[in-house]
Amino acid sequence: MAVEHLWPGVPPQVCQFHALRDASKPAFEADRKVKTAMRKQLQRKVKAVHQQLSRDTPKAAAAEAEQLSVLADYATGVLCALNRDGTAPFDFAAVQAGEDLDEVAQSLERLPKKGEP
Amino acid sequence: MSLRCAQKLARLWAIVAERVAWEQQQVQVKRMRQWVLDAEHILDGSWAQAGEVVSNATVGERLDAWWQELAKQGTDGTLSELEQACLTKFLQILANLRPHLVSTMTGRTFHAPTMNWNAAFALSRCSIAASAAARTGTAMYCATDAASRMRPGGSKMRSINSNWSSVRPGSTVQAFANFDGRSPLPRVNNANAFASIISVSNTLSPLKLAGLLLLQRNFCPHGKSSAFITAVSDDITFSAASTLPVRASHTRYTVSFPFSG
Numbered sequence: 148m149a150v151e152h153l154w155p156g157v158p159p160q161v162c163q164f165h166a167l168r169d170a171s172k173p174a175f176e177a178d179r180k181v182k183t184a185m186r187k188q189l190q191r192k193v194k195a196v197h198q199q200l201s202r203d204t205p206k207a208a209a210a211e212a213e214q215l216s217v218l219a220d221y222a223t224g225v226l227c228a229l230n231r232d233g234t235a236p237f238d239f240a241a242v243q244a245g246e247d248l249d250e251v252a253q254s255l256e257r258l259p260k261k262g263e264p
Numbered sequence: 265m266s267l268r269c270a271q272k273l274a275r276l277w278a279i280v281a282e283r284v285a286w287e288q289q290q291v292q293v294k295r296m297r298q299w300v301l302d303a304e305h306i307l308d309g310s311w312a313q314a315g316e317v318v319s320n321a322t323v324g325e326r327l328d329a330w331w332q333e334l335a336k337q338g339t340d341g342t343l344s345e346l347e348q349a350c351l352t353k354f355l356q357i358l359a360n361l362r363p364h365l366v367s368t369m370t371g372r373t374f375h376a377p378t379m380n381w382n383a384a385f386a387l388s389r390c391s392i393a394a395s396a397a398a399r400t401g402t403a404m405y406c407a408t409d410a411a412s413r414m415r416p417g418g419s420k421m422r423s424i425n426s427n428w429s430s431v432r433p434g435s436t437v438q439a440f441a442n443f444d445g446r447s448p449l450p451r452v453n454n455a456n457a458f459a460s461i462i463s464v465s466n467t468l469s470p471l472k473l474a475g476l477l478l479l480q481r482n483f484c485p486h487g488k489s490s491a492f493i494t495a496v497s498d499d500i501t502f503s504a505a506s507t508l509p510v511r512a513s514h515t516r517y518t519v520s521f522p523f524s525g
Binding site for chain 2 (some may be wrong): 158159160161162163164165166167169170171172173174177178181184185188189192193196199200203207211214215218221222225236237239241242245248251252255256258259
């Protein structure tokens with residue numbers, strides 16, 4: 148009200164961050180749904196693998212235990228990617244999770260070839 | 265690699281490979297995110313070449329051209345139904361906020377304020393204070409800032425005297441006056457609104473004469489205030505903050521204005 152009295156007819160400027168956040172809300176919601184679907188589908192499976200790896204590692208021989216712990220780290224990485232939270236308007240969780248999983252997949256491809264991560 | 269490790273690796277690989285089921289949706293989301301990044305890229309002026317003047321006018325032109333291009337994309341049938349719905353909403357909000365996102369006022373058209381800032385703010389003071397008193401139970405003398413509510417280590421901004429007339433057209437309002445007729449009580453800080461010059465640049469005069477309004481981005485402290493209003497100027501920026509309680513919290517108004525007349 149005070150601003151209108153001071154400068155009648157001058158449009159008050161709004162915060163650009165919040166304007167973009169409001170404008171991108173539907174897109175952000177779509178992204179959130181994709182990420183939620185991915186997490187629901189994959190998280191349970193990855194957790195199961197992670198638990199198996201954690202259970203087997205202490206029982207395995209030293210060399211194998213080291214390899215299993217490396218795989219456990221990969222599983223942890225996948226879980227972290229699936230549990231990312233986005234922040235509107237720029238940080239989209241599903242996009243970031245997809246990029247993270249791409250990196251994990253590429254690294255997993257190299258793993259059997261080189262024998263190391 | 266042991267057999268057990270190979271099995272676990274294969275299992276992990278198979279799980280990660282399942283992400284392709286959402287590949288199409290991710291591409292869509294990525295494309296939608298790119299709209300936001302493009303808008304931000306235009307608004308922040310980082311597209312300018314070295315030595316290029318970035319003004320509100322140039323940013324506005326670029327934003328409008330980009331908006332129209334994006335609107336065409338929404339109608340050419342290349343986007344999915346979800347993308348079209350999101351794009352429609354995105355463009356609609358940007359179009360509605362267009363005058364408020366990039367100021368169209370220039371140094372020539374941005375006129376001087378019609379009254380003293382303190383007097384203008386005092387207009388809303390009583391209603392705000394009454395509202396705050398009703399909701400929070402704060403005493404009226406406190407809500408109207410008759411007594412200092414300055415906390416230890418609070419704002420160090422000093423109140424300044426405006427160069428403009430302190431007389432509001434149509435009525436006479438003494439700066440810092442109480443509307444309930446009582447004389448101001450002695451207090452540490454007697455101002456209704458604290459104002460301070462936060463930036464002054466005389467080097468922009470040629471641009472001001474050319475009617476260009478240099479780019480100034482407006483942000484508010486995210487989640488800190490329920491209202492935050494800014495107006496932009498070309499060479500002198502004032503900031504005024506009020507500590508009057510609104511919605512049982514403190515609301516901050518930031519106002520920038522030119523002296524160009």
